[in-house]
Amino acid sequence: MSRLSRCIGALKRTLLSPSRGPRTLSIAESIAAASEAPGALSIAGSSVASRVAPRLVSGLVLSSMLVSAKVAAHDVAGSLDAIGSDTMAELMLRWGEQFEEQRPGVRLQLQVAGSASAPPALIAGTTLLGPMSRPMQEDESAAFIERHGYAPTPVVVGKDALVVVVNRHNPLSRLSRAELDAIFSDTLACGASESIERWQQLGLERPGGTIHLYGRNAVSGTHGLFRRRALCDGEFKVSVMVSAGSAAVVAAVGDDPAGIGYAGLNHLNADVKAVAIGNAEDGILPRRQSLRSGGYPLSRDLLIYVNRPPEGELPDVERAFLDMVLSPSGQRVVKELGFVALPPSVLAAQRHALGLAELPRDGP
Amino acid sequence: MKIPGHTAVGMPGKRRTREGPLAWLAAASVALSLIMLGALLVLLSVKGLSNFWPATVHQLTLKGGETVIGVPLETRELPSRQGLERRYLTANRDDGGGIWRWLANDQITEDTTPEDLVVLERRHWGTFFGRLVALQSGDQRLTGPDAWTVLESRLKEINALRDERRRLTHDEILPLIRSMEDQDGHRSEDRRLADLQRRASELQQRMQGDLVVLENGQGRRQEQALAEILEAWRPNAMAWHEKLGHWVRELWQFLSQGPRDANTAGGVWPAIFGTILMVLLMSILVTPFGVLAAVYLNEVAHQGRLTRLVRIGVRNLAGVPSIVYGVFGLGVFVYGIGGSIDRWFFESTLPSPTFGTGGLLWASLTLALLTLPVVIVATEEGLSRIPLHQREGALALGATRFETLTRVVLPMATPAMLTGLILAVARAAGEVAPLMLVGVAKLAPQVPLDGEFPFLHLERKFMHLGYHIYDAAFHSSDVQAAMPLVYATALLLVTVILVLNLTAIFMRHYLRKRHGAPVRR
């Protein structure tokens, strides 16, 4: 039923204006636009695509990097919608690019408005893929169940972490969670006895003076996650310097010997130093190992929520896309963008849960 | 005729010359303002243009015996104030994650610039610094200097192939598919399509196959597909004219290509295009309104309390902060009008909005409102400069007031209107705050103008030079990596705006010369 209405909707759209929503990023065209990339086909409007696709499929092969793409691509021509997180925008774009290479003729249409935009779109059936950088909240999944009668399926596609960073010359190497909270918040919800304002309070000679705090703006998911996990749901000090992006936080800390801030793992660079979180003996640095094992307290999963009925299967396009994401080549993209790829065991479990074929032992 | 204040000039001996220190401070303040302007422009030009110059790559040996290959960038004092440290761009992101190293000067024992160091620009994992060991083409394996010469020629070939294939898809296959969509397609066209496809895949195949073997600073070897490499050069072995050629090429790529690597590499073409398109649309919207309003105010309306009030209103409009226009645009155009359009025409796509979110149309409308006062004021000034006797002459010859207006006054005021329009365009091109609310996008590879019907997609988001600066400086994955491009973009934006403003200034100058002082205000 929902598919039928989507079809009609798509037809209407084509009549009025063949382009899709305004926030749409089309992979095919992004590739065509970036001149170093191979040219690619774009088909106007998904309904048109599905009408002419079978005839064109063999033609679309040329637009792929891999000439080896089979005519099996027949049934996966059309468009693939994804609405959700902006943290994962770059990731989705790159996956889309790769998918286009493997399955020519499929165009990923991505809208990035933040994680919060994924659940409504999944519920309304506008999309079957909802990339999110946080798990769905209770009320969001409840609304989904109410509408569809079953729960949405989360697929973990990579790991990210928030890193507490200080200037590269700062001797600080470890903070306990109470200290971290005492530095950033004045609510002290994690059990510290007094607020930490100066570096001397941490027993450091250098850098002297007041601790300069850098953070993200309130609407960002990074801000929310740090507040919930590191501040134990407390509130930030008002003196936190707010930047509109994580990269700006890292740059500011890199310029300020007395600065401390937090940012996503993929923003880490040589200007700053990551600080281990935990008590003296078990301070944990955000390394691949600790993130995979879940030992690092400020880690998060990067998820794609899918609308998959318990008895049924995913439509072919979505299925093929997830197959690619959960393959070694898909996970390489995760690594290239500075996130942490999934360990093989988790990968295998995910694939099994989705009913995908097992990976060959010695992947490419 | 004596001019007040200029009597003592040039006669220091005769006149009282002690004006006191305050007069000198006043003179210094002019000088200081000019210095600040000059410093800003010099900073932008130097930082913006030097980025494209192929920098010398150094090979450093550290105290522990480690070898590092990198380009030295900024130097800073260590916080202990004992000695200096320097930032090196070491690239090779696939080799450990980072692309920077900070090295204290006393850590380095040897600093050389060997000629055989190569720089490779790659499609993935960014730039590579290191050495070329071998080029493997099929069964053939080339090493030594031969490898480099063959690499250069192969890269040229591959780039030509890539261009050829892009041309094929864009100019032949896409139009063919579009025409096949329209009619139901014939056998002959099918065959032609298949033919084209075969040609393209042949091109594709010819690009593949070659491998290069590379060696990084530590001597570790890796293989790299040649098709992944966009460009290769050996900066330490280049003569200055080769460097100049490289610089020009890079500059051109910056202007003509799309961004790569999350806006930290590549060019700004989509942003240039978006800015131009938005400004054009805005001009179409603002000119008729602005000119009509000015003509009405200056020529038609009774000059009294009301027109004075309206003029104050216009100046007021010019003083309203641009962000307030943005809020107005978001509330009224996007959520109000756009939301209604969505409910009436695009119900099927809800809840994902079509017009009910920022887009090109709303941005142009908002900026048109923002620049309206600029056009009105300039046009009015032009109209008021037209001597009264011109109109009187026309009227005396029997022209009606309307004819006087359209045949005499308006043609004479055209340069003034153009001046106003140019100033409005300059203002709009530099304005960012309202755009953040009504439709600019971080990355919109889908340009609002393309070959798909109806060709101009007013509801799409677009990229903008000014916003690109803000975005790359704050939102890119690594600010330091994006910095050179931010400077270059800022320089581009400033240049465009300065050129527009200078044009307007010269036009106004010319007008004043022709018509003299304003007749009435």
Add this chain to the structure above:
Amino acid sequence: MLLAVVAIAVFLLVEVLPLFWPDGASFPLEALWSSPDVSGEPEYRWLPHRLDDAAVPQASLAPLLWGTLEAAAWALVVAIPLALGAAAHSSLYMSPGLRARLKPTLELMEAMPSVVLGFIAGLALGPWVERHLAQSLSIVVVLPAAVVLLALGYRWLPDRLKAALTLRWAALWLIPCLLLLVWLAMSVAPMWEGWWFDGDLRLWVEESWGLDVQARNALIVGLAMGFAVIPGIYALAEDALSDVPRELAEGAQAMGATRWQTLTRVMLPVALPGVFSAIMIGAGRAVGETMIVLMASGNSALMTASPLDGLRSLASSIAIELPEAAPGGSHYRLLLLAALALFAFTFLVNTLAEVVRARLKRRFTRRKGDA
């Protein structure tokens, strides 16, 4: 045009009003100013995104208003002396040829896009000043002092040099002098930093005055925004001074007054309303400026008087938060209230300035007509 002004006002009012209806707002209206913290003390916090789920809603506009005014004030501190000095110099001393070129040059300065200024201030100038605090301070102290010394020493210069270096062209030949002074000031800075401040001014300032130096602070914002408003104030003030009937100035000089005396005693009192309106318009621009504050200020909603702390303004809050606020929600309406405040403020300031200017202009025209 009136229609557009009215439309903006009406739209903002309509959207904001529900906040003030008895059951329109989901939080007590006192929260707009301050709210009690744990110990009952009033606290000024801007946390509008948690209005609906926080135990104590905190959406104090006070720090934003404070930040807006603080930034504007510092911008005016930078801009007023420079702009008025430049206006006085160019209307009294400067050679007409130079003056005709100076005006468009300063116009170019005004056309500089604010996003570029903000970028330079926030990412280049701010960190540089933080690292080179002593040098910056040195420049600020040395430049005016040296110019005063230059003025005092001027009369002992040999006549030939004097003939070459007149006040008429001072704006140009002072440029290399000032650049030299800047270089001098920077090179002596480490010396006196070592003598008086134990080699680290930043630490010294913090320990003895309790002032903490942030890389993105109100002074940097003030400097960048000052740069942006100088040309506007200059143009209007210069107009006001040039509109003063020349008989007045000639009369004063005939009585033996120096040009500076003519300016301060005769012309300035007459042109004062015009100069005042120039400053008002500059203030209006500074209050509403968005990108500079957004990029150079650090956006921490603090209420401190220290010019070395960060700040957050109404305009930049709107710019970052509005795209994410759900239309119709409390957060959205609060931000619109902020926009309304900005609109009302600039509207008042501009109207006042316009009225003053128009009245002044009429007075001069009438007098000219009488003569």
